[in-house]
Amino acid sequence: MFLSAATGYVALLGLVAMLGGSAHAAVALEERKLPMRFSWVACQPNCRGWVSAVGIVTAETPRHFDDFARDRPLKGETVVLDSSGGSVNDSIALGRRFRELGMVTTVGATHRAHGERANVSPEAYCESMCVFLLLSGKSRYVPEQAHVRVHQIWMGDRADNARAASYSADDLMIVERDIGRLAKYTFDMGGTGDLLELSLNVPPWEDLHELSREELRLTNLITTDKVAQLGSPNAAVVELTPKSVQGRFVTTAAASAGQQ
Template sequence: MKLVRLRFRGCAVLIVAALCLAVPGAFAMLGGLAHAGGTLEERKLPMQFSWVACQPHCGGWISAVGIVTAESPKDFDDFAQGRDLRGATIVLDSSGGSVNDSITLGRRFRNLGLLTTVGTSIRSRTAQGDRVAIDPEAYCESMCVFLLLSGKSRYVPDAAHVRVHQIWMGDRADDARAATYSAEDLMIVERDIGRLAKYTFDMGGGGDLLALSLNVPPWEELHELSREELRLTNLATTDAVAEVLPSSIGGSALQGVAMAAKPLQDRFTSSAVTDAATPATKSTRTAEVLAPAKSVAAAPAQ
């Protein structure tokens, strides 16, 4: 059997400018962005997980940057080995990726009781020493939105961009209208929509999130969720940053760090699904375009 996979693209990332200083609870404007130049390229690569230590009086967080691939669940398991991540916060900066692998990864996050937010982890050098922060001017697109949904508590900063799109056959998303499709292809898409729907409800999301996503075909612009839609879909469960970030960060007024808007990434075709809940088969993803579209929640199904 030919192995292809459905993929979602178009999730907006939230970034919280949370500064960890040598003095507990203190905050200041960053003097520079140590990782600003590399962030765009990192988002084009397979998802990488890292622990961002926040010294000396806060616990830190997990940084997850890049595209979800067939290897991402195992990469996360390797990262988690030997670490007690229960109840930790994961900061997402992703353009999406494989539908089934994102579902698998999201269930890993929920099993650990992770908290989720969107952002870019940055580090700067100051006279007081190194400082780490989370910049809220970031993107969480497509299947990243469903990773965001996996958090037991979910915070989306005002500066973040959360964007949704349809799933599609991974090998035909680049020119979806010109491609041909078989009855088997239709079966695969409908099956993976069913899997995504079950996951959405298991995570505490609602049908409005599926409606907003599945009404945007790959030849249209990604739809950016408004603050009202973030609440309607239950993607944002709190307006208090202190509920998802280390207490010495979240308890203080946060400072925003301006960054240039990040362009959308190239599309990727995923490989076979290996998780027991999502057996190997063809797969789906989404395509993306250059700018967010107007709300399509009320549009008829395509």
């Protein structure tokens, strides 16, 4: 049993291409439900390549990433996420590995067509704990067509029928402990309390909440607005000014006081 959430630079703009046909979309959906796998995608000669990370985070995922990264110079490279979430604590561990390597994160579906150069579709999903992996990037970008969705964390073996399930005191202790771990991780990565509030307001029996462009900026999930094609020697990066974590607490506290 594990606790789960219920369910560079982004210069991939120059590489973006929509997946062709429903067959590709169906394959992408199935891959998001499988354990996360990592692959290096080369796109020479006009770009640097990227790491494709597809699937759910399990207890084995951090170790699999360590094995994948061992003989590869991944420092500062881009991770393209397409994931339905997974284990809370293992996602936290994986996110810290991404940050240690100074990786850039974005959302996209990597597409490799026979005889064609690999490209990335912006029509992809980053849901549940994947959102906190996105947060781990030193720089973070979400294309307009991507779907970033949040939910409460819950006991993984009871998320599908959360209202009917029974819970012990130990279960509640585990949930509260992991919420604390997630909060610390969020602030360590430069996220704001708004991300936790938006996530923890959505129970597992409701649809995931899709973050708007305004919410993506409010939570600091977007820090990079535009970049040129990945690998361009003159890529111009427009960095946004992140929201201050402390400032968000002050704002939230003042708003709450005004409502009392």
